[in-house]
Amino acid sequence: MMRNFTFSSRPKEVSEASDSFLQCVVSALGEIKDPEMPTVSLAELGMIYDVDHHQGRVTVKLLPTFVGCPALHLMRSQVESKLVRIEGVASVDVQFVMDESWTTDRITEEGRKKIHDFGIAPPSAEFEPHKALSCSYCGASDTEVVSMFGPTACRAIYYCKACNQPFEGMKFI
Numbered sequence: 001m002m003r004n005f006t007f008s009s010r011p012k013e014v015s016e017a018s019d020s021f022l023q024c025v026v027s028a029l030g031e032i033k034d035p036e037m038p039t040v041s042l043a044e045l046g047m048i049y050d051v052d053h054h055q056g057r058v059t060v061k062l063l064p065t066f067v068g069c070p071a072l073h074l075m076r077s078q079v080e081s082k083l084v085r086i087e088g089v090a091s092v093d094v095q096f097v098m099d100e101s102w103t104t105d106r107i108t109e110e111g112r113k114k115i116h117d118f119g120i121a122p123p124s125a126e127f128e129p130h131k132a133l134s135c136s137y138c139g140a141s142d143t144e145v146v147s148m149f150g151p152t153a154c155r156a157i158y159y160c161k162a163c164n165q166p167f168e169g170m171k172f173i
């Protein structure tokens, strides 16, 4: 039997899956963290695009946050080594979806909170070009962009005028 569904933006479907094998795979996937922000899971970032299985062969489609992100090969091996331990899994095929763009609105509410816990300001829910993010230290909104080039492609450096500290934030895309 083949099951096919898309969740991530509607994580509720995951727990409603009637297929217990699939549920097992999905819950194992939910434990895999982002290599760059280990407080946040790939599922919370909205990166798990699709999960399929057929006679023990599992196919996982991931939507990369940024195409060419150097962490992709690491994510692939994390997914493979995690799922291959599940009873009944014969093989794991990880594919990256390249014809659709990941956007920051795929990040779940819980994911935004965990990005904040990691010390990075989560992206704003809507695109506001003239407004920077709230400070990740004091929460003030009187901030400005210092550099669009942070330590990774997904992040930028901001400066808080309230507490006079630079902080990292995730770019809205």
Ligand SMILES: [Zn+2]
Pocket: 135, 136, 137, 138, 139, 140, 160, 161, 162, 163, 164, 165
């Ligand atoms: Zn501040």
